[in-house]
Amino acid sequence: MTYQGVLTKMQTEYASPIQYYLVFENDFINMNQLLEKNISIEFVRYRCLNCGLDKPIYRQGFCKSCFFDVPQAADWIMRPELSTAHLGKEDRDLEYEKKMQLQPHIVYLANSSSVKVGVTRKSQVPTRWIDQGAHEAIEIVEVPNRYLAGITEVALKEHVSDKTNWRTMLKNDIEDENLVEWRERLKQYIPDEVMEYFIESNSETNLEYPVHQYPLKPKSLNLGKTPSYQGVLKGVKGQYLIFEDQTVFNVRSNEGLVVNIAIQ
Known part of the structure; x- marks a missing residue:
């Protein structure tokens, strides 16, 4: 076929x-x-x-x-801290940017090759973790827009990776981590304006691949x-x-x- x-x-x-x-x-x-x-x-x-x-x-x-023209490929996609829709400022297409940026976002920890921090729209949980090949993940912050998620990620990646080693992920050469402990360890580095959105109590999600x-x-x-x-x-x-x-x-x-x- x-x-x-x-x-x-x-x-x-x-x-x-x-x-x-x-x-x-x-x-x-x-x-x-x-x-x-x-x-x-x-x-x-x-x-x-x-x-x-x-x-x-x-x-x-x-x-x-098209890459340098369409809003789906703008810099704020990869660098959410550059989001400006919450200020009413257009990058490439304000209507699209409001739709995508002004919705609940999650800052999370995922273990794909090692523990990393990341950002995704709440509607993309757990899809984002699956796409990264994470075998465990946990939400740590839920905020109302992409900008707040972005500045949180910037602050946390000073203390934890924001990258996945694709070779390590594919070899499954990964150690289990206690992501609840990681969440508590990193809490002190969350920006003050985001602290009210910290998720105090939740458990990690485990993922199994075919x-x-x-x-x-x-x-x-x-x-x-x-x-x-x-x-x-x-x-x-x-x-x-x-x-x-x-x-x-x-x-x-x-x-x-x-x-x-x-x-x-």
């Missing part, structure tokens, strides 16, 4: 284990059902997620001109250099497909690529 479509990040369902879906325009694939099957991935062309043109993807699924075999030395598949690949699927974690030969494919970092996927 063969499918063709433009890659976007896999949709997920919080279950035990996590359910993964590769969604195309007129079809979808439940990736959990493909474990132990031989799969081929073939690059066909580009399709920018904004303009739809066959132009090389620059970042986040957008061609270069992986039969973790890679010892993961090697990343780059469709730009290797436009056709075939392998046996052994697992899915974060936004990565894990294959028997230790090849891993980051679906999210290949958004905007049209591919053929054949299942044998």
Whole structure:
């Protein structure tokens, strides 16, 4: 069976284990059902997620001109402390920015490769943790807008990482941590204007991934250099497909690529 479509990040369902879906325009694939099957991935062309043109993807699924124009790729996406919608100030599209920034946000701790701090919209819990491949996570602050979440993250990342080591995450070379203790340890560094939003009492969420075999030395598949690949699927974690030969494919970092996927 063969499918063709433009890659976007896999949709997920919080279950035990996590359910993964590769969604195309007129079809979808439940990736959990493909474990132990031989799969081929073939690059066909580009399709920018904004303009739809066959132009090389620059970042986040957008061609270069769209990346520097659309509000979905503005700096405040990656650096929430730059959010200005709460002040009524436009960056690229104030209506969109108000919609996205002026809603409840969570500052969290997640253990993907080690303990890290992060920010997400409340509506994206636990999706954000799944996308990062975290096996445990906990909310520490719930604030009414993205700016307050951003300045909290900036303060806390002086004392805890804000990055995930993707190789460590995929190898599952991770130690369990007591995230409640981490939350209490970091409380003193939360900005004064955010302290009223601190979550005093909650427990961590544990996540289980559909992986039969973790890679010892993961090697990343780059469709730009290797436009056709075939392998046996052994697992899915974060936004990565894990294959028997230790090849891993980051679906999210290949958004905007049209591919053929054949299942044998």
